[in-house]
Amino acid sequence: MPVVNLPNLLRQHAGGQRSVRVEGETIGEVLEALQRQYPGMSGQLVTADGQLHKFVNVYLNDDDVRYMDKLDTKVQADDNISILPAVAGGGA
Numbered sequence: 001m002p003v004v005n006l007p008n009l010l011r012q013h014a015g016g017q018r019s020v021r022v023e024g025e026t027i028g029e030v031l032e033a034l035q036r037q038y039p040g041m042s043g044q045l046v047t048a049d050g051q052l053h054k055f056v057n058v059y060l061n062d063d064d065v066r067y068m069d070k071l072d073t074k075v076q077a078d079d080n081i082s083i084l085p086a087v088a089g090g091g092a
Contacts, residue, residue: 001021001022001023001077002021002022002024002030002075002076002077002078002079002080002081003019003020003021003079003080003081004019004020004021004022004030004034004081004082004083005018005019005080005081005082005083006018006019006020006083007083007084007085009085010038010041010044010083012040013038013039013040013041014038014041020034020037020038022034022037024075025074025075026069026071026072026073026074026075027058027060027065027070027071027072027073027075027081028046028050028071028072029075030075030081031045031046031058031071032046044056045058045083046071050071051071052065052066052070052071054086055085055086056083056084056085056086057083057084057085057086058081058082058083058084059081059082059084060073060075060079060080060081061079061080
């Protein structure tokens with residue numbers, strides 16, 4: 001099962017865990033399973049129409065899935081998936 005690394009914002013929904021193991025053959029399946037296992041995450045990762053939220057970045061190992069096959073990106077059992085909130089702003 002792939003390991004999903006959670007940002008601080010989502011850890012509260014997973015009992016404070018930094019990472020969890022979730023089954024799935026694609027990023028989309030992993031995120032669906034993650035939301036089923038931890039219902040508090042529902043609506044925070046994927047939009048109602050099934051797209052990755054624009055303020056959420058998902059990396060498979062070190063690669064941004066937006067530049068791969070997005071939610072259809074294939075996942076292997078030994079992969080690491082990292083969910084990172086997008087950072088915006090700045091300016092001096």
